Amino acid sequence: MTRDALLLFGTFVPVAAVGTALVTQHVFGMQPCPWCVLQRLIFLAIAAASVLGMLWRGVLGARVAGVLVLGLAGSGIAAALWQHFVAAESASCDLTLADRVVAATGLDGWWPEVFGAFASCLEAKATLAGVPYEFYSLTLFVLLALAALRLIARPR
Numbered sequence: 001m002t003r004d005a006l007l008l009f010g011t012f013v014p015v016a017a018v019g020t021a022l023v024t025q026h027v028f029g030m031q032p033c034p035w036c037v038l039q040r041l042i043f044l045a046i047a048a049a050s051v052l053g054m055l056w057r058g059v060l061g062a063r064v065a066g067v068l069v070l071g072l073a074g075s076g077i078a079a080a081l082w083q084h085f086v087a088a089e090s091a092s093c094d095l096t097l098a099d100r101v102v103a104a105t106g107l108d109g110w111w112p113e114v115f116g117a118f119a120s121c122l123e124a125k126a127t128l129a130g131v132p133y134e135f136y137s138l139t140l141f142v143l144l145a146l147a148a149l150r151l152i153a154r155p156r
Contacts, residue, residue, distance in 0.1 A: 001147070001150065003053075003062050003151065003155055003156060004054070006147045006148075006150060006151045007050045007051075007053045007054045007062070007065065007151070008050075008054075009050075009144075009147050010046060010047065010049070010050030010053070010065070010069050010144060010147055010148070010151075011047045011050040011051055011054070012047075013140060013143070013144065014043035014044060014046045014047040014050075014140070014144070015043075015044070015047050017040075017043050017136075017137065017140050018040050018043050018044060018114070021036065021040055022113075022114065024126075024128075024133075026113070030126050030133070031118040031119035032116075032117055032118060032119060033083070033087070033098075033117055033119050033120060034087075034096060034098035034099040034102060034117040035079055035080075035082065035083035035087050035096070035098045035134070036083070036117070036133075036134075037098065037102050037108070037115050037116070037117045038079050038097075038098035038101055038102055039076055039079050039080060039083075039134075039137050040114065040115065041101070041102060041105065041107065041115065042072055042073075042075055042076040042079060042141075043076065043137075043140075045072050046068075046069050046072045046073060046076070046144055049065050049068035049069050049072060050065055050069060052064070052065050052068070053065025053066070053069075053151070059155045059156065062151055062155035062156075063151070063152055063155050065151065066148045066149070066150075066151035066152035066155065067148070067152060069144060069145075069147070069148035069151070070145055070148035070149060070152065072144075073141045073142070073144040073145035073148060074141075074145060076137065076138075076140075076141035076144075077138060077141045077142060077145065079098065079137075080134045080135070080137045080138035080141060081138065083098075083134045084132055084134045084135070084138075098117075099117065102115055102117065
């Protein structure tokens with residue numbers, strides 16, 4: 001894939017993921033937990049890093065964007081795994097790292113339709129086609145990390 005294709009992938013896939021999450025929330029009533037909301041924030045940060053790479057033309061811009069996307073995708077992978085293996089088994093996810101990060105940004109108050117956590121992690125256990133919802137996020141974060149590695153290795 002070319003640099004531009006990788007950066008477009010890094011922009012549109014995360015935005016589509018957040019859009020899909022919003023549809024499942026507002027149309028199908030699947031309310032998000034703090035870890036779900038944190039993953040939305042990470043996806044949008046990945047999209048912003050990819051846009052930075054598109055605007056900052058050249059090898060250095062592509063590499064900087066790649067490093068940012070790689071770090072953010074790694075954070076997303078960790079958040080998805082934590083949500084599945086730890087948070088989903090606890091009765092409350094109030095005051096967890098995810099809850100504190102989202103609250104620190106102020107986005108939950110500014111734009112609660114997107115960044116408000118309305119369910120506990122135990123309540124938010126959702127599946128789509130029999131697959132835990134967070135595994136879809138995990139898959140996208142892994143694909144974004146692979147694209148970032150490709151971008152860092154061959155930024156032309």
